[in-house]
Amino acid sequence: AAVEALVAATVDAYGGVDIVVNNAATNPHFGPVLTAEESHWDKTFDVNVKGYLRLIKACVPSMQARGGGKIINMASIAGKTPQPGMGVYCVTKAGVIMLTEVLAAELAPLNVQVNAIAPGFVKTKFSAAIWADEQLNTATLAAIPQQRMAEPEEIAGIALYLASPASSFTTGATILVDGGQAIGSPLYNLK
Incomplete structure (x- = not known):
């Protein structure tokens, strides 16, 4: 009921909805997947998907x-x-990627583009457990070729593109913003 009320208030105030940004997330369990309680799974799926x-x-x-x-x-x-340590969260975010692709296909005839942004580590409160711990931070940065975490503004730039007319032929995409983390850090430097 709260979501419907929010959308109704938005339509009343602005005449309709043009852009939706789903940015909520939770991760109540840190540890091996098999140690997560069912309530952790339920909460994480309820919020994240x-x-x-x-x-x-x-x-x-x-x-x-x-x-x-x-x-x-x-x-x-x-x-x-x-x-x-983030297995439950990983599964839900994989679900978000597939939800994005399914909805992109289903909503394309309505001229609705559906895309996802897949950030790597971003320096926010959500990732504070990593960047505030010297050992975890060092290990994390070693896995990122750019050797740093993203700033929130670097994610916002991609969102602006996806919300703009410039992305009118982009749908079903998941854009990684990870400093090269997905491609991996080189084993050695050729300097």
Whole structure:
């Protein structure tokens, strides 16, 4: 009911919905997947996948009435590459990537583009457990060819592109913003 009320208030205030950015996430369990309680799975899926779907379902009728729209889902490198201790989160972010692709195909005839952004490590409160711990931070940065975490503004730039008319022929894409983490760090430097 809260999502429907939010969308109704948005339509009343602005005349409709043109862009949806799904950015909510949670990760209540850190550790091996088999040690996660069922409640951890339920909470993580409810926020990270079902929450996205609820908002999209509520917004698509307005987008359809307005002749199209943009949906941007925040995925993660964790949805493409397993991250130690974050298995439950990884599974949900893989779900976000597939949800993005399925909806891109289903909503394309309505002129609604659906894309995902898959950040690597971004220096936010959400990743503080990593960057605030010297040992974890050093190990993390060693896995990123650019040797640093992203700043939130670097993710925002991709979102601006996906929300703009410049991306009108881009749908079903997952854009990695990870400093090269997915390709891996070189074994040695040729300097």
